[in-house]
Amino acid sequence: MFIQKEELKSTMYSYQLEQISEGDDSIILMGINAAVDEVKSYLTSNNKKTWIDGRPLYDVATIFAATGNNRNALLLEITKTVAEWWIIKLCNADAIYEHVKERYDRAITYLKQLGKGEVTISSLPLLPTDGSNNAETIAPFRMGGRPKFSHE
Numbered sequence: 001m002f003i004q005k006e007e008l009k010s011t012m013y014s015y016q017l018e019q020i021s022e023g024d025d026s027i028i029l030m031g032i033n034a035a036v037d038e039v040k041s042y043l044t045s046n047n048k049k050t051w052i053d054g055r056p057l058y059d060v061a062t063i064f065a066a067t068g069n070n071r072n073a074l075l076l077e078i079t080k081t082v083a084e085w086w087i088i089k090l091c092n093a094d095a096i097y098e099h100v101k102e103r104y105d106r107a108i109t110y111l112k113q114l115g116k117g118e119v120t121i122s123s124l125p126l127l128p129t130d131g132s133n134n135a136e137t138i139a140p141f142r143m144g145g146r147p148k149f150s151h152e
Contacts, residue, residue, distance in 0.1 A: 035083035042111035055117025059125040
């Protein structure tokens with residue numbers, strides 16, 4: 001698992017987690033799993049041609065399979081912030097909702113920029129490219145119309 005319950009201490013106090021979950025760790029694990037899936041979705045390429053524009057394609061499976069100190073610290077903190085958002089939706093338990101929402105919005109904005117290639121994290125592993133997905137090998141887009149038809 002990419003994040004453990006105990007690691008959420010950097011985003012939430014232990015008593016807040018306990019109060020929200022009422023001692024049921026499955027609630028916290030659902031929030032963590034939802035957060036990991038959400039962060040993965042921003043880093044995973046799809047079949048749209050816009051992903052062939054030269055942006056880095058991250059090896060999401062390797063990134064989220066890492067454990068301990070092998071995890072990227074920035075992505076770990078972003079994922080914890082997203083997990084906090086998913087957990088706090090059940091109850092705000094002495095947490096200031098606006099602060100959590102603000103941190104969540106900043107994290108999502110950063111993930112969108114990361115997914116678009118506007119910012120990069122150089123320490124994240126990239127998918128190997130075989131050259132078939134490079135923008136140089138794609139035929140250029142052609143635009144125009146047909147020749148004008150004439151009855152003569």
